[in-house]
């Protein structure tokens with residue numbers, strides 16, 4: 001026994017010698033956080049005591065939220081099942097989005113946009129997704145990715161040409177992913193060779209959302225592969241440009257009304273005036289826009305999870321088994337309460353991230369957290385809703401199975417869940 005105790009002591013002494021120095025004493029003060037969170041808190045203090053609860057909205061935000069809710073319920077809801085079945089977005093829905101000003105929410109009014117805030121876009125995406133996640137994706141990509149890339153990096157001429165159309169009639173597509181470049185997006189092989197005052201694009205893209213209906217493609221191509229990702233440049237390519245071929249839409253599990261197509265570029269000539277921003281800065285623009293886009297995808301996931309929940313609870317309050325409402329069984333009540341809490345937590349993460357962005361604060365870690373968490377809980381919520389509804393939840397007679405199918409992609413696109421976790425971990429690494 002004695003020998004064993006000595007061995008244990010010796011072991012712990014050995015362990016102590018290998019303990020990192022920061023753990024050597026409990027008296028060591030905690031390190032000062034460099035995290036964006038501490039900066040954000042400071043920022044709020046700077047703006048005085050006017051900080052409101054995250055779910056308190058401005059008049060404009062409230063108006064947009066209510067308008068979108070009404071539009072979604074009256075004009076989209078009756079078409080959802082048919083659009084899913086036919087894998088086709090109804091033209092009336094697309095036109096409705098433009099007419100309601102929902103395709104140019106942040107675009108300045110001088111270009112024909114709504115001139116509202118990023119937060120308003122997030123509320124609009126959430127409300128649309130409660131009814132149909134495919135329509136929400138159309139609105140999300142246009143606002144958080146396409147329009148914002150041009151607003152931030154476009155020349156005055158590009159803004160006048162494209163923003164006016166994007167706000168009123170033209171859908172945009174974001175073309176980054178390729179067959180061999182998904183999570184490792186900057187391994188893309190599409191290239192753009194300079195010839196005089198234009199570039200010639202050759203290559204192919206995969207998974208391009210809205211390609212079937214898009215009039216403008218924002219294409220990431222490398223102008224010099226020797227430069228690696230620093231050669232990636234963003235080109236504005238019009239749909240009718242010769243050599244741009246849009247392939248057959250993917251036959252997907254969910255988001256069936258949203259078209260997702262491969263593209264090929266065969267000697268596509270693009271004038272150098274159609275380069276967006278600076279040559280070789282495409283990777284920066286992609287990272288920046290995807291950071292913002294992730295807040296949009298998080299809102300889409302939250303909206304669809306909430307929509308599914310909203311369909312399910314009334315059923316649980318009506319369905320009688322063992323002589324009482326199934327909602328009255330405590331086993332189910334606790335599950336419902338857990339899911340409702342997770343939805344609330346996701347909503348706060350998303351709204352907080354959107355407010356950080358609007359306040360000019362760092363939001364990369366929070367955007368990844370919001371996207372990661374909202375997609376995970378969307379999968380969980382929609383799966384639980386099917387269980388709570390029993391057999392009917394598993395049929396296409398009720399909308400919950402569609403929400404379940406639509407939710408899965410949240411853990412895949414605009415950075416798979418593992419990629420979000422990588423980003424969060426990287427940020428934490430720099431904070432301590």
Ligand SMILES: Cc1cc2nc3c(=O)[nH]c(=O)nc-3n(C[C@H](O)[C@H](O)[C@H](O)COP(=O)(O)OP(=O)(O)OC[C@H]3O[C@@H](n4cnc5c(N)ncnc54)[C@H](O)[C@@H]3O)c2cc1C
Nearest residue numbers: 174175176177182183207208209260412413414415416418
């Ligand atoms: C419906 C849909 C719409 C889309 N729309 C667009 C669009 O409009 N424009 C566009 O450019 N792209 C679009 N995409 C592409 C999307 O962004 C990619 O699918 C996504 O980035 C993942 O790439 P991948 O499919 O090649 O998966 P992969 O990169 O092959 O990943 C497969 C698995 O490996 C894991 N993995 C990969 N790398 C790592 C790592 N370093 N550490 C840990 N795990 C890792 C991933 O988490 C995932 O689970 C869309 C995709 C879908 C399905």
